[in-house]
Amino acid sequence: MSLREALESGKFVVTAEVAPGKGTDVEHLLEDAAVIKDRVDAVNVTDLQSSVMRLGSMAFSHFLTEMGIDPVYQVTCRDRNCLALQSDLLSAWALGIKNVLALTGDHPVLGDHPKARPVFELDSVSLLDVIGKLNSGVDMVGNELKGSPDFLAGAVVNPGADNEAALDLQIMKMETKIEAGAKFFQTQGVYDLDAFEKFMKRIEGFDAKILGGIILLKSVGMARFMNKNVSGVFVPEPLIQEIKAAEDKAQASREIAVRLIKGMKDLCHGVHIMALGWESKIPAILDEVGL
Amino acid sequence: MIIAEQKKLTEIPGMVAPYRKILLAGCGTCVAFCSAGGPKEVDKLADALLSENKDIIIEKTTTPRQCAEKFIDRLESKIGDCEAILSTACGNGVQAVASRFRDKPVLPALNTQFIGVEKEPGIWTENCMACGDCILWRTGGVCPVTRCAKSLVNGACGGASEGNCEVSKDRLCAWQEIYHALKRLNQLHYLKQEPQVKEWPIHPGKVVREDLREGEATTGD
Numbered sequence: 473m474s475l476r477e478a479l480e481s482g483k484f485v486v487t488a489e490v491a492p493g494k495g496t497d498v499e500h501l502l503e504d505a506a507v508i509k510d511r512v513d514a515v516n517v518t519d520l521q522s523s524v525m526r527l528g529s530m531a532f533s534h535f536l537t538e539m540g541i542d543p544v545y546q547v548t549c550r551d552r553n554c555l556a557l558q559s560d561l562l563s564a565w566a567l568g569i570k571n572v573l574a575l576t577g578d579h580p581v582l583g584d585h586p587k588a589r590p591v592f593e594l595d596s597v598s599l600l601d602v603i604g605k606l607n608s609g610v611d612m613v614g615n616e617l618k619g620s621p622d623f624l625a626g627a628v629v630n631p632g633a634d635n636e637a638a639l640d641l642q643i644m645k646m647e648t649k650i651e652a653g654a655k656f657f658q659t660q661g662v663y664d665l666d667a668f669e670k671f672m673k674r675i676e677g678f679d680a681k682i683l684g685g686i687i688l689l690k691s692v693g694m695a696r697f698m699n700k701n702v703s704g705v706f707v708p709e710p711l712i713q714e715i716k717a718a719e720d721k722a723q724a725s726r727e728i729a730v731r732l733i734k735g736m737k738d739l740c741h742g743v744h745i746m747a748l749g750w751e752s753k754i755p756a757i758l759d760e761v762g763l
Numbered sequence: 764m765i766i767a768e769q770k771k772l773t774e775i776p777g778m779v780a781p782y783r784k785i786l787l788a789g790c791g792t793c794v795a796f797c798s799a800g801g802p803k804e805v806d807k808l809a810d811a812l813l814s815e816n817k818d819i820i821i822e823k824t825t826t827p828r829q830c831a832e833k834f835i836d837r838l839e840s841k842i843g844d845c846e847a848i849l850s851t852a853c854g855n856g857v858q859a860v861a862s863r864f865r866d867k868p869v870l871p872a873l874n875t876q877f878i879g880v881e882k883e884p885g886i887w888t889e890n891c892m893a894c895g896d897c898i899l900w901r902t903g904g905v906c907p908v909t910r911c912a913k914s915l916v917n918g919a920c921g922g923a924s925e926g927n928c929e930v931s932k933d934r935l936c937a938w939q940e941i942y943h944a945l946k947r948l949n950q951l952h953y954l955k956q957e958p959q960v961k962e963w964p965i966h967p968g969k970v971v972r973e974d975l976r977e978g979e980a981t982t983g984d
Contacts, residue, residue: 550913554960576920579912581930590913594960597917601958612960630921637942638923644954645918652958660921703924 475514475542475571476624479656479681485742486763487544487658487683488754489516492527502535504751509541511755511763514571516544516658516744520551523583530564537568544626544658545569548577549594557594558602558611565621573626573658574599574649597645600625600652607653627654629682630704631662631671643674650680658744660704661687663711663728665735672739681741686732688747689725692716726753730760737761764793764880765853766887767800767873769808776815778870779849783818786845787872788838788860789825790852797887800851800873801825808851808872829856835863842867895964901953903944908961910937916959 478485488508490501505515515536519529533543545564552560561572576596580588594602602612609620627649633639646657662668662684672682687705689695692715695707711728718724733743747754779785787809795801802825809821824841826834829852838860842848847868850857854875861869877889892909898916899906908914912930919938922929928936945951 576913576915578922579930581912592913592915593963595913595915595917595920597958598960628921633921633923634925635939637926637939638919638936641919641938641942641954642921648917648955648958703922703929 473513475544475656478513479624479741484737484763485514485681485683486512486758487514487516487742487744488512488751489518489544489744489746490532490751491518491521491748492529492532494524494526496527498527498532498535501532502539504749505536505539505541507752508754509539511758512541512745513742514542514544516546516573519546519548519575519577520583521578523550523578523580523585523588525583525585530560530567530569533564533569534567542571543569544571544573546573546575547599548575549592549596549599550577550580550590551588553591553593554602554612557599558606561603561606561621561623562617565623570622571624571626572603573628574603574654575628596627597648597652600627600649600654604653624655625653626656626658628659629657630660631668632660632664632704632706634704634706639671646675646678646680650678654680656681656683656741658683659685661685661698661702661746662732662736663705663707665732665739668736669739683742683744684732684736684740686729686736686743686745688729688745688750688753689715690748690750691721722750722753725750726757726760729757733757733761733763764796764878765855766797766876766879766889767794767853768876769799769804769851769873770871772811772815775808775849775870775872776812779812779819779847780816782846782868784820784822784845785870786822786824786838786842786848787812788829788841788848788850788852789823790829790850790856791825791827794851794853794856794873795825797881800853805851808849829853830859832859832863835860838864893968894961895968896962901950901956902941903948903950903953905937905940905944907937907941910935910940914961916961917956918954 490504517529517533520526529546533545536543574596580590603623603625605612606621609617629646630642633642657680692712695712698705699707715724736743787805789802789805790800805823809823826837828834849870849872850860851872857869857871878891879887879889882888889909894908912928923936926939928934
């Protein structure tokens with residue numbers, strides 16, 4: 473079943489993600505993908521995440537299609553102008569990639585080439601609009617395409633925006649993204665189900681599928697790092713203490729993920745699991761949740 | 764106004780090293796207001812260069828604006844046998860002077876930063892990128908093209924933290940500023956709009972006003 477079919481079926485959808493590394497070695501990533509292949513509906517491939525130069529998302533998305541996995545090709549607007557973005561989208565479709573996640577992208581200053589010139593000619597919203605145009609058979613200036621894609625387009629939203637203005641802006645932008653063609657959203661990592669429930673209430677009636685973000689907590693240090701440095705991610709202190717007190721940290725991490733996914737089953741349409749190298753732990757988590 | 768900063772004193776002596784005598788030309792408008800290239804800074808820079816190299820001869824002058832022909836003309840009588848002009852104008856002034864005195868090297872003593880304002884004493888911030896298509900009427904008087912690090916025109920990214928931009932905690936998220944301004948003005952509805960694509964100008968820019976081209980040409984002022 474493709475991601476599109478899974479979302480349309482009404483089932484609780486599970487996506488995961490893999491992050492290409494710096495260099496041409498993809499063996500370990502292919503192994504990670506193989507482990508989760510039969511357990512998830514799609515696998516995202518990140519696009520130079522955190523603005524660090526790496527192997528590209530299109531190539532690895534294509535490898536996933538060859539393995540029989542439906543990839544979600546992540547595309548940011550940081551590194552390419554509108555010519556390159558449209559061309560890459562056509563290329564991706566030609567390579568068998570059917571889902572795109574449209575992102576604005578982090579600023580280069582956050583990555584390992586901090587002096588790189590950012591592009592941001594398009595952003596997540598205008599990129600969605602352009603994907604819609606390509607789907608309809610024309611490029612963004614109206615020129616006809618000879619053969620056109622039929623992408624399923626998605627986007628992200630940050631339900632944990634840390635103040636009223638930021639959250640209002642996220643929700644307004646979410647509406648604009650839906651109008652621009654986003655059919656599904658994968659959220660930033662969620663650790664507070666009450667806050668997530670409030671967020672879901674606020675967006676009640678929005679015409680898009682919401683996949684709640686699950687980031688596997690690998691250590692206390694990682695939790696504290698995210699609290700300090702990752703916008704919209706807040707790991708409550710009790711969860712940090714739970715990891716700290718556990719003899720088997722991986723087991724505690726799995727238990728937390730299981731609780732969060734179970735909690736989300738009644739709140740949204742699926743989950744997006746960001747395992748950050750712990751893909752091998754995903755099947756056991758899904759077993760426990762019953763997915 | 765145009766905000767500039769003086770180049771490091773490690774860079775300027777190298778630029779002027781080939782010349783025995785230079786004209787150090789200050790500019791009396793923007794760069795004087797931002798304390799980078801007015802008469803006071805000309806005096807200080809001359810002293811600093813002389814302390815590095817006591818053999819150099821420095822003539823000093825400041826003209827009200829180095830970007831206007833009639834004020835550039837005033838430099839003519841000062842040049843004399845100077846072999847080069849060290850200008851403390853912005854990049855615009857340096858080029859205007861260079862195009863007027865084609866047989867003299869014109870050297871920039873400043874790094875031109877941006878169009879901005881003095882936020883508080885000693886702090887200047889960028890406000891305008893001269894993008895050629897002003898949308899301030901629907902962004903609460905806060906320019907996202909300039910003040911958002913990604914020049915986003917369709918709303919905030921998800922990177923802000925505690926109201927600050929993801930690129931630096933000492934910069935406010937422009938979109939949160941826009942939000943607060945529009946809320947104050949009861950104009951939050953401006954945030955709901957069709958997807959926008961910013962059209963960037965082609966450089967070098969050129970403005971042609973046919974209505975002003977009749978009769979005698981005016982330049983620079």
